[in-house]
Amino acid sequence: MLTSILSSPRIIDVADVFQRNLTLDTAKDCFLVYFFAVRALKLWRHVRARGLSRSIKDLYVFIAQRTLRLVIALPSMRKRIKTEMDAARVEIDQKLIPHGKDVVRHLELPKQGCTLEWILDAMEQMDREGPSHTITGKGNYPVHSSFTDGGDDMERVLVAAFQRYCVSNPLHPDAFPAVRKMEAEVVAMCLRMYNNPAGAGATTSGGTESILMSVKTHRDWARAVKGISEPEMVVPASAHAAFDKAAAYFNIKLHSIPVHPETRQVDLKRVRRAINSKTIMVVGSAINFPDGCQDDIVGLGKLAKRYNIGLHVDCCLGGFIMPFLERAGFSSEPFDFRVEGVTAISCDTHKYGFAPKGSSVIMYRSADLRQYQYYVNPEWAGGVYASPGLAGSRSGALIAGTWAAMHYMGEGGYISSCRDIVGAAKTIEELYILGKPQASVVAFGSRAPDLNILEVGDKMSKKGWHLNALQNPPGLHIACTRLTVSMVDNFVQDLKDAVWDAKGSPAGKGTMVSLYGLGNSSAIGPQMVGAIVSAFLDALYQA
Template identity: 60%
Template sequence: MDKVAALKAHIPPVRTLISVDGAKNAFIAYFVFTHLVRTTVFVSSHGIVGTARAVYGGVMDRVVRIIMSLPSTVKKVEEGMQQARIDIEARLVPSGPGVERHLELPAQGKCTEWILAEMDRMDHETAGKTEWKDGHVSGAVYHGGEDMERVIVAAFEKFVVSNPLHPDVFPAVRKMEAEVVSMCLRMYNHPDGAGTMTSGGTESILMAVKAYRDWARDVKGITEPEMVIPASAHAAFDKAGAYFKIKVHHIPVDPVTRQVPIKAVKRAVNWNTIMVVGSAINFPDGCMDDIVELGKLAKRRNIGLHVDCCLGSFIMPFLERAGFPVAPFDFRVEGVTSISCDTHKYGFAPKGSSVVMYRSADLRKYQYYVNSEWPGGVYASPSISGSRPGSLIAGTWAAMQYMGQEGYLNSCREIVATAKTIENAIRNELPELFVLGKPVASVVAFGSKDESALSVLAIGDLMSARGWHLNALMNPPAVHIACTRLTVGRAERFITDLKDSLREAKERPSGASAGGNMVTVYGLGHSTAVGPRLVQKLATVFLDTLYKA
């Protein structure tokens, strides 16, 4: 009996065995179940081919990391980056005996005349820069004319010290901001909506994504948010995903229409999805997604639909009246819950101004940040910035008042007509090239029908040699021009130069390139699996150089 008792004493109670084993089994079951569900959702969203590509990409990424960490590779990369740093600095940082540098505060303050003269000298000391006033720049400078400049400068001067963080001190700025938002809401056919001004399209997109994340957490209890975007959507959505810890699903666009396939978006939407995205128009090729079908999907699944009209801005709302066909894209489409619009693009307002609009103030409130327990008092701000330049708000309000509906309508008509002239010439007069999709507004993108024999990026570099500052694209390789008011009247020159660049590229030996920026940087991204990582390093070198005094 004593032996039996002793043996029993060393055997754990049955309940203990059950609880330990049960806990282990439950943990294993939970682990397997969650990963099985995630795998199933991923495969369902991306399909067999998309899943295989993702797995392959993940494996290659690990392989590339190992390769990049090898001492021999590190040495070669550092040598290459050092040469790239020297080349980039040579282009961006002025040098030579005539260059003066202002690296610390002057002992005595300078007079206005000296300051203006020094600014003028600095503006001209970099040789070989593109002269944007010639109208050879794609986008970048959305110039409303010299009269508009004077209007904006006058508004700046009047409100140069204002700050909308203190609306009781600067009530006029508060009023102007509210009126800018109201005018944009009416342009996009929702006068009862809500919105705020921001510092640009990226912040407008960031704010919308943040609002959907907080809305979904509060209303739907989503703690692992995801969003579904076209591969052609602006990189600001990826930036928002990185900033706000939101998983981003990229849906490849149709190679012919350049629209995001609705069926693929449907497959990618799951119980963690907080929003889907459509562009009107997108940046790469100027095409427009099917906003109506995206709206139906968003409404049916009770998720947000953000329409990115940052580039379309003050072109899209006037297209129909200007005589150009356009599918529905604004708040008249059921399911559209927010829109971003850059006033500093085709609205010709000063740089650093944009508007994000919501279908309701109830959704907008999730954009706000409020801290009621700060020792300094209640802190509340509508967007990322705390203090903001009221002068930019005043300049935007002044620009919109100066242009009016008739001014924007005429601007739309002239700019889009210019883009259509370029598009038609590429389609009908340059058989070696093709236009991406069906651009609806101010942007035209073109690629080579046989990239292996004729590189469109080499053509882009040859256009650069002729004074054009165009945008290079990837996936597929292409070049685009975003027409502005400065481009109006220069379409024939563009077409002539494009024909000459095409002829010169064809006369080069097969595989030869112009050796310019487009081929070097964008070609590097496609050359090997290591290419994209090298491009990232090169971009970092470029950003570092921006702050080299």
């Protein structure tokens, strides 16, 4: 009887339904547990990397930004913000775009080709149309903190190289074998400068592309070798913005680690806490852009080796200064491929290497690692396509100019240049400086409560000195060049006068004060600055 009851079709159907429901419920529960576990792990990694106080601040900023977005969406606020932004755009246009009845605009192709004489006259006219402090191709110009000049003799060398290879394209090495050879030799010379002659590298269009390529290379390496599909990298707060750009381009989570307020070096303990199973690389600078200080590369190298991750050393700014410091008579901390754990170094040739603008080198410890930089498409309808970096066609003239500049200067020339430039920087270091600058960049701030250092920057701009504004903490920096060497005493005196003027009659309306004051005004401030900067970028393309 019992057997017949249990074996009845109705009982069996009920049991099957119960079993199916139990399986479905179990699957749902497992999915929810997995979902929340993954989220909890990501939250734990975030808090561990950034600290509890920073994470709470991030949450506050997140909530404040969304609240403020609702407020500024109100018609009255939207109208007010539009009025302010329109005024900012007009001011930007007035500063960048020449105005007046004498301005000649070239908005369409001429009906007939123009002569060389006409072209040179038109260029001279455009130089005259710019502001009085414009840096032109010829003539006198003020010292600019990001402008490096190899002198008139170097200019003639570069022009000769450009003229010879102005139509060459490294994308076709069989057609331009000399350019291919020069590019390989530029990379080889840089590798020897950084004590890795058996390594590998490639030329790029500048420091940003070198950094982008390194990040892309480490991402693809970590995906192929370690199976990392959600990459993260750990970067000092003082590192170049190109790392943030790379994170945005390549969908990589970036942990920004604070630097020590005195040494300006990244906090190694915080770096170690930020490293996890998703980390593909850490970053150090030698030297960094904001204040010219060097991170502890040896300490970072130990962490990179311990966790089997990459270490990129950004030497873009210090490219042709750092390798020559000791031979020029200055102290130096380890920073190159002799440090265990360093896997990549970026070095700009167009700064203190005096090569033409638009040239840099990215170096790797091995050719095996460089393979992950390449893009190869064997199935394209146009034939097999391969390129070492972001660009396809490139200018062979830039490579030829770089090769020529490095040979014209030679080791002795770069040592002498390093001695002069860093010597000028050491003179400026007598002021209140941030950290302990290693090379050519000096950053200074203000301890006085009644002195806004950004106000000093605006005063210096009126004196013809183009200094870079810093934030977190606020400051100014100058990248000393050959032009600075003979004018260092004038700089120090002008800076003292600017400090006095800023204390005595602060206007509070200069470019630096206005822009960076807005950025720190509220949680929405950075977005407002972003909108203004976007307007600036728009103005660059307004003819």
